[in-house]
Every structure is written in structure tokens, then in C-alpha cells.
Amino acid sequence: MNITEESESHPLRSDGNHPTHLTEQGLTSLYDLYEAPPEPIDDDIFESDDADIEDGEPNIPFIFLLTVLVSFSGFLFGYDTGYISAALIATGTDLGREITPEDKELITSATSFGAFMGAIIAGTLADILGRKWVTLGANILFVTGALVQAGSHSVTAMVEGRFVMGWGVGIASLVAPLYISEMAPGRYRGRLVVINTIAVTGGQVIAYVFGAILGDRHGGWRALVGFGCVPALIQLVVFIFMPETPRFLIRANKIDQAKKVIRNIYSGRAGPVDEHLVIKKVKLLLEFNHEEHGDISRIQKLGIEIKQIFGVPAYLRSLAIACGLQAIQQVCGFNSMMYFSATLFEMVGFSNPAVVSLVIACTNLIFTVVAFNLIDRSGRRRILLSTLWVMAVMLVLTGIAISKVLNDMGSAVDSSSPWAKVVIVTMIGYVAFYATGIGSVPWQQSELFPMSVRGIGTSMATATNWGLNLIASASFLTLMQRITPGGTFVLYAVMCLIGEALVYCFYPETSYLTLEDIQGLFQDGFGVEKSIALSREAKRRYEQQQQQQQQQEEDGTIGHSVGVISQEPVVMDADKGAKAVNIAAKQRRLRSDCLTHMPTDDL
Numbered sequence: 127m128n129i130t131e132e133s134e135s136h137p138l139r140s141d142g143n144h145p146t147h148l149t150e151q152g153l154t155s156l157y158d159l160y161e162a163p164p165e166p167i168d169d170d171i172f173e174s175d176d177a178d179i180e181d182g183e184p185n186i187p188f189i190f191l192l193t194v195l196v197s198f199s200g201f202l203f204g205y206d207t208g209y210i211s212a213a214l215i216a217t218g219t220d221l222g223r224e225i226t227p228e229d230k231e232l233i234t235s236a237t238s239f240g241a242f243m244g245a246i247i248a249g250t251l252a253d254i255l256g257r258k259w260v261t262l263g264a265n266i267l268f269v270t271g272a273l274v275q276a277g278s279h280s281v282t283a284m285v286e287g288r289f290v291m292g293w294g295v296g297i298a299s300l301v302a303p304l305y306i307s308e309m310a311p312g313r314y315r316g317r318l319v320v321i322n323t324i325a326v327t328g329g330q331v332i333a334y335v336f337g338a339i340l341g342d343r344h345g346g347w348r349a350l351v352g353f354g355c356v357p358a359l360i361q362l363v364v365f366i367f368m369p370e371t372p373r374f375l376i377r378a379n380k381i382d383q384a385k386k387v388i389r390n391i392y393s394g395r396a397g398p399v400d401e402h403l404v405i406k407k408v409k410l411l412l413e414f415n416h417e418e419h420g421d422i423s424r425i426q427k428l429g430i431e432i433k434q435i436f437g438v439p440a441y442l443r444s445l446a447i448a449c450g451l452q453a454i455q456q457v458c459g460f461n462s463m464m465y466f467s468a469t470l471f472e473m474v475g476f477s478n479p480a481v482v483s484l485v486i487a488c489t490n491l492i493f494t495v496v497a498f499n500l501i502d503r504s505g506r507r508r509i510l511l512s513t514l515w516v517m518a519v520m521l522v523l524t525g526i527a528i529s530k531v532l533n534d535m536g537s538a539v540d541s542s543s544p545w546a547k548v549v550i551v552t553m554i555g556y557v558a559f560y561a562t563g564i565g566s567v568p569w570q571q572s573e574l575f576p577m578s579v580r581g582i583g584t585s586m587a588t589a590t591n592w593g594l595n596l597i598a599s600a601s602f603l604t605l606m607q608r609i610t611p612g613g614t615f616v617l618y619a620v621m622c623l624i625g626e627a628l629v630y631c632f633y634p635e636t637s638y639l640t641l642e643d644i645q646g647l648f649q650d651g652f653g654v655e656k657s658i659a660l661s662r663e664a665k666r667r668y669e670q671q672q673q674q675q676q677q678q679e680e681d682g683t684i685g686h687s688v689g690v691i692s693q694e695p696v697v698m699d700a701d702k703g704a705k706a707v708n709i710a711a712k713q714r715r716l717r718s719d720c721l722t723h724m725p726t727d728d729l
């Protein structure tokens with residue numbers, strides 16, 4: 127297929143007619159432009175800077191490896207928040223005395239509070255030291271915290287260990303998805319970030335399993351806590367050899383190092399990447415990610431960032447969305463249910479509540495894998511719109527069922543009541559929809575911010591997550607007492623519905639878009655309609671590229687390209703490759719302009 131053939135097979139042209147809504151709006155000429163066959167290759171274009179950040183075939187195994195390694199942070203986030211309930215039951219008098227409910231609350235919330243504090247500084251630290259070194263620093267906190275806890279003989283020491291570890295959790299929960307977002311090509315970014323969430327939920331499952339195994343053994347809780355050191359130490363050693371993200375390197379003016387990382391990312395099956403392409407990518411990244419602030423101190427720079435994030439409307443919109451999504455994730459009640467699931471199941475009469483809790487944690491893990499499959503293909507926005515309302519329905523049903531069990535049985539409950547089974551089924555349903563949507567999507571937060579405020583923006587969003595995590599978990603049992611269990615679940619359902627409405631009105635679709643594309647969305651509003659059209663177009667190109675690649679593989683011509691397999695489905699010989707990149711980018715911009723004016727029917 128050549129360039130001209132590509133334009134002829136454009137799906138929008140298949141009926142040969144212009145869509146009427148475009149003609150009605152007087153957009154026929156724009157549409158004609160959109161449909162125009164590609165310009166002939168000329169040297170002016172070759173000299174232009176019109177490349178696209180997404181051009182080139184990324185080395186997916188390499189990016190995947192980096193993602194898995196950084197996701198050890200996610201695993202530690204999950205493991206360290208997951209093991210505590212089992213560990214607390216198992217401590218007996220090992221902490222100097224029988225621990226009281228107040229001690230339990232303090233020990234549990236010390237991590238969330240530490241995470242809240244860690245999140246506040248994590249973004250700024252990641253901007254100063256780099257994503258890689260902050261990841262390493264978080265590991266030191268994980269190891270220190272775990273060792274202090276494992277060796278503790280008093281409640282105070284345990285609280286201190288949990289608090290130190292909490293800082294690590296808060297920092298890692300921000301930096302891991304940030305690192306992945308900045309490494310990943312746009313079309314894979316959603317999935318790669320979800321790998322970190324899979325690690326979080328996997329860590330929670332392992333914590334429950336180990337808790338069940340080690341909890342009964344004498345001193346087993348020390349091993350349970352100490353195990354957290356293992357992944358942290360592995361990551362600490364391996365990550366020293368991992369690269370920094372190209373976007374951070376560009377921001378830090380380390381251009382040669384950035385080029386090296388880009389070469390690694392884009393050297394793949396088609397051989398080493400074309401050097402033209404590397405230079406053009408660097409230029410583009412420089413355009414978007416480099417900042418000149420002159421000779422100012424870090425504190426002054428932070429002041430500028432804070433002023434910008436609240437003062438520039440586009441940045442404020444990004445912030446509102448990132449914090450809003452994290453808030454919905456926490457106020458919809460998932461963690462309360464996760465932390466107190468054993469108590470809840472005991473209430474409705476299950477004799478082995480720990481096993482049922484494990485089922486909940488496994489459901490969370492399995493459906494995070496579903497999110498992995500859908501997040502780019504279906505899009506973040508569509509997933510949220512299709513799951514939040516179902517979560518609300520499940521919560522209402524759980525509330526009704528719990529009230530029925532409690533009314534039927536008084537305090538002497540038993541699991542033979544059919545309503546008890548309804549509680550399990552609806553809670554599993556709720557968790558499944560949670561994990562597919564709001565459990566995973568908010569961690570895509572880094573993509574919402576431009577580089578200049580990415581650190582501070584993600585810090586605020588992550589701090590929102592941990593702050594509300596603390597409040598939601600601390601208030602759960604009180605809410606159950608004050609407004610009854612049924613009322614508590616209905617309250618969470620209302621939160622989900624509010625979330626649904628907010629997502630519908632304000633959350634743009636970001637799948638398949640590059641970080642740099644996303645920056646343009648918030649200029650004059652939340653860019654919801656524009657984003658849907660752009661994302662759909664980017665997806666179409668990606669799918670065409672996939673087909674073309676498959677075709678090349680079948681024809682045995684894959685080695686003839688120069689690694690410039692862009693989102694444009696064009697085949698090129700070695701010489702014309704770079705030129706075609708420029709044409710591709712020009713067309714892309716043209717299409718983007720047109721799409722901006724296209725009405726969308728599919729919000």
C-alpha cells in the first residue's frame with residue numbers, strides 16, 4: 127500500500143459522500159481538506175520540524191520490562207496496605223500488651239497519614255531529583271519501615287515503622303504511574319499504567335494470602351511485615367541501572383541522555399532507529415517539556431508552579447479532574463469495604479470471613495486485569511460512564527440485603543439467610559465494576575498535566591487520594607453506627623452517581639492521545655467533545671497501522687521500513703521515511719483541526 131492508496135481507503139470516504147452534518151455546518155471545504163490526498167514529498171517538508179512524537183515503532187518488550195520493574199512500587203503499595211489487618215490480629219502481646227481498638231486504628235492510619243505526607247512532597251521531589259532517584263528513595267523508606275515494624279516490641283515503634291513506610295507508599299504511588307506515563311507511547315499508556323494498579327491489587331491479594339498462612343504462627347506477623355523488604359530491595363538494586371524518562375531528561379536539559387533513552391525505546395524489530403527521528407522527537411519534546419526559568423531557587427520555582435496551577439485556567443481544569451477522580455475513587459467506599467470486609471462478613475454471619483475477604487481482593491485483582499484490556503481500547507471515559515452507575519446499583523442492593531439480614535436475625539445472624547448470599551454477590555459485583563473503572567482510571571493522572579506543573583499537580587491529586595482514604599476508612603464504622611449499614615451503603619451509592627455526573631460533564635477522553643496532545647484539550651474548557659473525536663481518530667490510525675504491520679509481516683517486507691511506522695499507515699523506503707513522517711504529521715494536524723469542528727454523537 128502506498129500513501130495514495132491509504133487515502134483512498136479512508137473509512138470516512140467509503141460511501142463517497144460527505145457526512146451531512148458537516149455540509150450542514152458549512153464544513154464541506156474543511157472536510158475536503160481533510161480528505162485531500164497527501165502532498166507530494168518535497169524537500170521543504172523534509173526540512174520542516176513537522177514530526178510527530180508518536181512516530182516510530184516503540185520497543186515494547188523494553189518498555190514492558192521497565193513498567194514491570196517500576197510496578198514493584200505498586201506491589202509494595204498494595205502489600206503494605208493489605209497485610210495490616212492480619213498482622214494486627216496476630217500480634218497478641220508481642221507489642222508489650224494486648225492492643226486496643228484505638229491502637230489498631232492508630233497503627234492502621236499511620237500508613238495512610240504517612241502516605242498523605244509523602245504524596246505532598248513526591249511530585250516536587252520527582253521534579254528535582256528525577257523519577258528514578260525518587261523511586262529508589264521510596265525503596266529505602268519501605269525497607270526502613272518494614273524493619274522497624276518487624277523488630278518492634280511496642281505500639282509506638284510499630285506506629286513509627288508504619289508511618290515511615292507510609293511515606294514510601296505515598297511517594298511510590300505517585301512516581302510509579304508518572305514514570306510509566308512518561309516512558310509509554312500514547313497508544314499503550316493506559317494499559318501500561320494499569321500494570322502498576324494490577325501490581326497494587328496483586329500485592330493486596332498476596333498480603334491476604336500470607337496473612338492467612340502466617341497469622342496463626344508464633345511470631346509469624348514479623349515475617350509477614352518483614353517480607354515487604356524483599357521486593358523493595360530487588361527494586362532498589364535493579365532500578366539503579368534503569369533509565370530516567372526522556373521527558374524528565376529534556377526538562378532537566380540532559381539532551382544527550384534523553385536521546386539515548388529515545389534510541390532504546392524506538393530501536394526494535396526493524397533495527398536501530400533512524401537518527402533523524404530521534405532528533406525530531408527531541409525537538410518536539412523540547413518544545414513541550416523544556417522550561418526556562420533563569421536563575422531562580424527551587425522554592426521560587428515551586429511558588430511559580432503553585433501560582434500557575436491555580437492561576438492558569440487550563441491547569442486548574444486538569445487539577446480539578448485529577449483530584450476529582452481520585453476523590454471519587456476514595457469516597458465510593460471501596461477501601462472501607464476492603465479494610466473492614468472481614469468485619470462485614472462476620473456481621474452477616476459467615477464463619478470464615480477471612481476467606482470471603484480474600485474473594486473480594488481476588489475479584490479486585492481479576493477485574494483490574496479487565497481494566498488493562500479495556501482502558502485504551504474502550505477509553506477511560508467510556509469505562510467510567512459504564513461502571514459508576516452499576517456500582518451505585520450494587521451498593522444499594524448490598525445496603526438493602528445487609529439491612530434485611532440484620533432485621534431478620536437481630537444479633538444472632540446466620541449465613542443461611544438468602545440475604546446473606548445477596549450481600550456477597552452484590553459486593554463482588556460492586557468490586558468488579560470498581561476495579562474495571564474508578565479503581566484504575568484515576569492513576570492515569572500524570573497524563574492530565576503539562577510538564578511544568580506535572581509534579582505539583584500529581585502531588586495534589588495523590589494527596590487527595592490518601593487524605594480521603596484516611597477519612598473514608600476512619601469514618602466507616604461510625605457511619606455504620608450512626609446512619610445504619612444500609613444508610614452507609616446508600617451514601618456510597620450517591621457518591622458514585624455524583625461521580626458519574628461529573629465524569630459525563632467534565633472528563634475528556636485521553637486514550638490514544640499523546641501527553642502533548644492532551645495539553646491542548648483544556649485550553650478553552652474541558653475539551654470533552656474534541657477529545658472524543660481526536661481519540662477516535664488516533665485509534666483508527668493505530669488500528670490501520672497494526673493491519674499494515676501485519677500485512678508487512680505476512681509479505682516479509684517488515685525489514686524494509688526504517689522503523690518509521692507511525693500512526694500513519696504508510697510504507698516507505700529508507701530514504702523517504704523521514705519525509706513521510708513529516709507528511710504524516712502535517713496530515714495529522716490538518717485532521718485534528720477538522721475534527722475540532724466535528725460534532726460527536728457518542729459522549
Ligand SMILES: O[C@H]1[C@H](O)[C@@H](O)[C@H](O)[C@@H](O)[C@H]1O
Nearest residue numbers: 323326327330461490565566
Ligand atoms: O487503585 C487502587 C486499588 O484500587 C486498590 O485496591 C485500592 O486499595 C487503592 O486505594 C486504589 O488507589
